[in-house]
Amino acid sequence: MIGRMKSSQLNIVIALMLAMFLGAVEGTVVTTAIPTIVKDLQGFEFISLVFSSYLLTAAISTPIYGKLSDLYGRKNVLSIGIIIFLTGSLLCGLSQSMYMLIGFRAIQGAGAGSIFTVTYTIIGDIFTLEERPKIQGFIGTVWGIASLVGPFLGGILVEMLSWHWIFFINIPFGILSIILLQKNLKEKFTKTKHSIDFAGTITLSAAILIFLNIFISSENIDINHNMFIAISVLLTMIMLAAFYKIERKAKEPVIPFDIFTKTSTIVNAISFLAAAILIGANVYLPIYIQNVLGFSAKMSGLALAPMSVAWLIASVILGKCIIKYGAKTAILISNVILLISTILMPTLGIDSSLLVLLLYVVIMGVGFGGAFTTLTIIVQESVEYNQRGVATATNSLLRTLGQTIGVSVFGSIFNLYISKYFIELGIKGIDPSNLYKSSAYTVAITSEQIKLSLHYSLHALFIILIAIAALTLILSIAMPKIPRE
Numbered sequence: 091m092i093g094r095m096k097s098s099q100l101n102i103v104i105a106l107m108l109a110m111f112l113g114a115v116e117g118t119v120v121t122t123a124i125p126t127i128v129k130d131l132q133g134f135e136f137i138s139l140v141f142s143s144y145l146l147t148a149a150i151s152t153p154i155y156g157k158l159s160d161l162y163g164r165k166n167v168l169s170i171g172i173i174i175f176l177t178g179s180l181l182c183g184l185s186q187s188m189y190m191l192i193g194f195r196a197i198q199g200a201g202a203g204s205i206f207t208v209t210y211t212i213i214g215d216i217f218t219l220e221e222r223p224k225i226q227g228f229i230g231t232v233w234g235i236a237s238l239v240g241p242f243l244g245g246i247l248v249e250m251l252s253w254h255w256i257f258f259i260n261i262p263f264g265i266l267s268i269i270l271l272q273k274n275l276k277e278k279f280t281k282t283k284h285s286i287d288f289a290g291t292i293t294l295s296a297a298i299l300i301f302l303n304i305f306i307s308s309e310n311i312d313i314n315h316n317m318f319i320a321i322s323v324l325l326t327m328i329m330l331a332a333f334y335k336i337e338r339k340a341k342e343p344v345i346p347f348d349i350f351t352k353t354s355t356i357v358n359a360i361s362f363l364a365a366a367i368l369i370g371a372n373v374y375l376p377i378y379i380q381n382v383l384g385f386s387a388k389m390s391g392l393a394l395a396p397m398s399v400a401w402l403i404a405s406v407i408l409g410k411c412i413i414k415y416g417a418k419t420a421i422l423i424s425n426v427i428l429l430i431s432t433i434l435m436p437t438l439g440i441d442s443s444l445l446v447l448l449l450y451v452v453i454m455g456v457g458f459g460g461a462f463t464t465l466t467i468i469v470q471e472s473v474e475y476n477q478r479g480v481a482t483a484t485n486s487l488l489r490t491l492g493q494t495i496g497v498s499v500f501g502s503i504f505n506l507y508i509s510k511y512f513i514e515l516g517i518k519g520i521d522p523s524n525l526y527k528s529s530a531y532t533v534a535i536t537s538e539q540i541k542l543s544l545h546y547s548l549h550a551l552f553i554i555l556i557a558i559a560a561l562t563l564i565l566s567i568a569m570p571k572i573p574r575e
Contacts, residue, residue: 097274098274098275098276099217099274101270102212102216102271102274102275103225103228104270105266105267105268105271105274105275106209106213106267106271107229108267109168109172109205109209109264109267110205110209110229110232111236112172112175112202112205112260112263112264113175113202113205113206114232114236116144116202120256126248127140127191131185131186131187131191140188140191140192143193143195143196143199144195144198144202145199145302145494146199146298146299146303147196147197147199147200147202147203148199148200148202148203148490149298149302149487149490149491149494150200150295150298151199151200151202151203151204152206152207152483152486152487152490153294153345154291154295154483155167155171155203155208155479156207156479156480156481156482156483156484156486157345157480157483158479159207159211159483160477160478160479160480164208164212164275164479165212165271165272165275165277167204167208168204168205168208168209168271169272170204171201171203171205171208172201172204172264172267172268173264174197174200174201175198175201175202175204175205175264176201176260176264176265177197177201178194178195178196178198178200178201179198179257179258179260179261179264180258180261181194181197182195182198182257183254183255183256183257206490207482209229210226210466210482210486211470211478211479212275213226213229214466214467214470214478216275223405223406223408223412223463223464223467226405226467228405247259289340290333290336290337290340293330293332293333293336294329294333294345296329297329298487300322300325300326300329301322301323301491304319304322304323305494305495305498305499334347345480346477346480349473349480349481349484351472352570353468353472353569353570354469354481356565356566357468357469357472357485357569358469358484358485358488359488359565360421360425360461360465360562360565361462361465361485361488361489362488362492363558363559363561363562363565364425364458364462364465364489364492364562365488365490365491365496366493366495366496366499366500367428367432367496367559367562368493369492369493369497369500370496370497370500370551370555371397371555372394373497373500374500374504374548374551375390375393375394375447375451376390376394378438378544379393381540381541381544382440382541383440383441383442383444383447385444389444393444393448393451394451396448396451396452397451397454397458398455399452399455400451400452400453400454400455400456401455401456401458401459402459403456403459404424404455404456404459404460404463405459405463408420408459408460411423412464412467416571417464417467417468417471418566418569418570420460420464421460421461421464421465421468421566421569422563422566422567423460424456424457424459424464425457425559425562425563425566427460428454428457428458428563429457429556429559429560429562429563430453430457431450431453431454431456431457431559432454432552432558433556433559434450435450435552435555435556436549436556438450438548439545440541440542461562465485466482466485469481469484469485470482500551500554503547503550503551504547504548506547507547507550507551508546508547510546511542511543511546511547512539512543
């Protein structure tokens with residue numbers, strides 16, 4: 091496939107993979123370096139904000155970039171997003187306090203919103219329906235590579251140079267991506283005057299910010315927790331109602347409601363749920379490998395690598411499957427495989443073989459590769475060219491929301507079941523977030539009990555993933571048949 095590409099197409103794919111790698115690796119690199127950063131900047135209590143500020147601005151900016159790419163062209167909007175990302179990276183590297191770092195991470199996230207959105211839109215523009223799954227597979231594989239390379243790269247940079255360089259290292263790659271894009275991506279674009287939907291942008295951003303804050307801040311709120319949730323949900327609903335009214339009257343709405351058909355609504359719902367399963371697997375399988383089976387962090391990364399390989403292979407095979415059997419069939423097959431992989435997860439025990447886990451990870455990778463690739467294609471093919479950016483962005487936003495809400499809900503369930511395990515043993519007052527320190531000071535808790543509590547909690551989470559995967563399959567069945575053309 092790569093060999094048959096025109097040189098300009100190959101350069102564009104390289105540019106997109108570089109851009110996506112920047113956005114994807116940022117999470118894992120920072121995770122490795124965060125203990126050093128908080129020690130240097132003295133702000134342990136602000137750790138979560140380093141991640142959530144990046145996530146929030148990425149989510150908020152996603153639909154905005156989608157609309158802007160429809161109005162002003164993909165190339166320039168993606169290039170501007172990368173520049174904003176690199177500016178944030180440079181400023182993060184120069185940070186002298188945790189407050190500065192959190193603020194500059196928000197700038198980084200604002201740039202990442204374009205990378206996560208416009209990248210897939212460009213693929214939809216320049217490649218045929220049969221070629222697209224293969225290219226999206228390459229882009230998707232970047233996430234797997236980032237999860238492997240990130241911790242390793244972060245560790246080397248922190249040890250050999252300083253934590254500042256985990257941000258500075260982005261700059262040359264980002265500049266190369268922009269140069270390749272500007273030189274090789276040719277767009278036939280008519281420059282016309284457009285009216286920017288500022289009111290819609292502000293109300294939608296406020297709704298996303300308030301809603302996501304429920305999940306990001308929930309762990310830090312002890313007093314009047316239910317009242318906080320109720321007020322936040324009410325404000326979100328008010329903002330969304332205002333957004334709906336504004337968009338109905340807007341000359342060029344940031345999200346035109348005519349992109350929401352029965353098919354696209356189901357596709358976005360499946361994307362939301364599948365993204366929640368993906369973040370659950372990415373966060374909690376390493377905990378199982380390291381804390382239950384007792385393998386190292388490096389081995390944990392290597393054990394999850396087959397998921398990326400399977401993802402790529404599934405994407406390549408799907409190119410022919412979609413053309414021959416239709417997109418609905420491809421989605422059904424992918425979600426059946428995803429459901430099978432989640433059903434297998436609860437069979438993992440405290441002494442399961444790593445080879446068995448590798449097999450399960452491969453099956454899950456095939457399901458994800460098939461599902462996400464097909465979902466993106468269906469969304470892009472459901473609208474005209476001038477709405478493709480905003481349709482892709484809306485789908486990306488739903489994935490981000492699925493991951494953000496998913497990881498927060500899973501975290502609460504995980505902690506709840508750890509506490510439940512010890513309560514059933516008659517041991518009360520255990521702090522799930524401080525298990526290993528607790529064991530150092532409390533004779534009642536042994537390392538074996540900690541391992542068993544984690545396995546007990548992970549087993550409950552895996553059951554929940556089965557329920558979510560079953561729901562995605564039901565939605566796939568309910569999806570209208572999509573013409574093969």
